[in-house]
Amino acid sequence: MSGLQVIGYLAVGFFVVVVAAKIIKIARMPIHIRWDLYPIPHEKGKGAYGGSYFEEIDWWTKPSNFSLISELRAMALEILFVQSLYHHNRSLWYFSFPFHFGLYCLVGFIALLFIGGIMEAAGVAVAAGSGSGFGSLIYYLTLVLGAVGWVLGILGAVGLFFSRLFGNELRKASVRSDYFNLLILLAVLVMGMIAWATADTGYAYLRGFVQSMVTFEPMAPLPTAVVVQLWLFVALLFYFPFTHMTHMFGKYFTYHQVRWEDHPNIRGGKIEKAVIEALGYKLTWAAPHIKKGTWAEAATDWEKHANE
């Protein structure tokens, strides 16, 4: 087994573990105070203008107005087309949208490489005009997603980099790591495109590498460009979990656990149970107006004030 394979396993394992640990950490944080922000798209019939169930008289007696379809639609528009940026920061959207869409294509491209690798391990050829129609389909889909991904990703990353470098407001807000994040992504993308264009036009080498990883077999010799591409990708996997680029996972929480989280606290319900637990937490805030003890004790420290 080559060094690249070993480091490849380590990188994937590291990426999965660190990202999962972060997701678990966030998911396990205690219930927080409601901090909704409207519009909330799942409000049936009201989401479009930003209305909520609070608009209804005796809202707590009315059936839930949750529209999953509206929420999924809003999610799809946001994830695929970065809709909020389109509305609020159009000049950046022109680069951010192709950048993100390009990355989605490349995630799909990697998935197809895996599928292709497994198929080839199973003896099904993945190539143009292969006997298997499915093999051909995977082959061409990989080509399309790869090409679109490299082109859009590079265009977007270059645009974002120069926007940050020359855009007055962006430049002022940026530090070294912001440029480095874009540069490492750009390096992976550019190298990927170079490897494809110069040494691996049908992705046979990459697919072969993935196959070797999936089957734990030794890898075949690879062209230098593909080797460099893989080393850069491995480096990205080690670096990525420590950056804000994991917002692809964090965004679930910022939207579903904060902005769109409008479940009311019902007596005897799950939320109430979590609130009761939190009110039992100890606090040690040092200001003189705060009674030390549990949150419940501090929050009912009225007598002291009333008698002052």
Next chain:
Amino acid sequence: MSNKDVTIRDFCRHTGQLVELDPSNFLPLPPPYDKLELQPKFGKLSEANQKKLESDLDGISAFKFPRPQTDDEKRVLVEKFLSGLRKLFDKQENWTFMQPLFLTMEYCAKCQTCATACPIYNESGKLDIYRPTFRSDILRRLYKKYVKTGGKFFAKLSGNDIDASWTMIARLMELSYRCTVCRRCAQSCPIGVDNGLVTRELRKIFSQEMGITIEPLHAKGSMNQLRTGSSTGMSKAPFLDNVEFLEEEVEERTGRKFKWPMDKAGADILLIHNAGEFLAWPENPEAFAIILEAAGINYTLSSDLCAYDGVNYGVWYDDIQFSKVALQHAEVAKRLGVKKIVIGECGHAHKALTVIADRVFTGDYNIPRESSMTLLRDIVKSGRLKLDASRNDDMTTTLHDPCNLVRLMGIVEPQREVLRAVSNHFREMEPHGVNNYCCGGGSGFAITKDLNFPDFRNQISARTKLRQILDVYQDIIGPEHKKYVCAPCSNCKGAMRDMFTAYGLFERCNILYGGLVELVVNAMVDIDKPFIEWEWH
């Protein structure tokens, strides 16, 4: 150093006042305020106050915090700040907001989309210190360095290294009161990062750990409310006297004589107003009383501690103060055995009691809470009042959306349905609804009236609202046309009162502001005299 090119490094190291506010750099206003000489002057702190008070951010002192005299004092303050910072990221100490804050610290891409949405940043002429990410980035760097494991090492590596010094913390303290927490920035953020929350969490460090607060919010605000019953300082007896006086005034103005229900056990509704209404805008609780009486609603007011004042300033700066006041409100409702609490025309009271307190109330305290906007819409639509919108035909109305009602609660249409039913000449400001702009008085700004802070409010934080009002009435801006800005929120009205005064908006343009219920009563056909008195109070 130019005002516009202030970096975080300058913020941390530069000595003396960092930024000089110059009205000639603020965004120009529409006519008739397109001439600088028609705009109010921007006051400077006296030399004595500059020497005495921390004001090195922008020459404004919201906190009136005395400059520490010795290095030892500074060191203690820095240690306290860092202690509070660590508590913000502790599950037990800050369960209330730890998750949203953590997400905001971790995921900002610094795309500056929030800056396009921030009225304060834009109106100031894009001063860097007011950029929504500026204060967040400072907190983020401190969090990464002083809270995260290995932070000091990685801070140097990433180019984000800043030291916690009193110079920086004193500026950060003031900077936490240059944002109205309107959360337009959060609404525009593609990732869901919330720079408004950062403002609030910063204020919590100062209040909850360091005991440093803004006097109108804390000593004269929530502490006063918990002690006397109201942030106005009005205790039970004066409140009851006040209500008696208002009953007589209603009789004089409308010929209707009736007692306002008080402390009535078993009523359907406990109505809680912002107590400021009784003193500054008594026509508002009067109009509520007239409407509810005419509609036959079984409700009560309360004269118990805190329950005749719906304000809850803790919502802006302190979780514990917030919880204390909210629980007092619920305690009274529980004792009276009402079916629900209805909140009068006060935006932050709406959000505090309905949304925020939802994760504080348990068991019997969890009594349903509802907006007066929906109740009013229900009454108006039910036909229980005889209304004639033409009685408001002498004025052109527009609606100011309080942030707490719209963007933070999703109550958008009820107030519009009421307004359309009582006004034939209603026009919308742009943008409106959930995309509205803050009145400029949010998060405590409206009640902060010391030194030169009102100049910041009137000329920067309220500037976009002023612009919107001027824009919506631009074709009838002259004094010959009566124009009414309906602002169903005491806090927003407070900000407008000061802003209208500073610019002479009533005298120059004949624009008046007021609540929603006043327009409803003005449209009631069985009340002879106009209820709205077209004069400046």
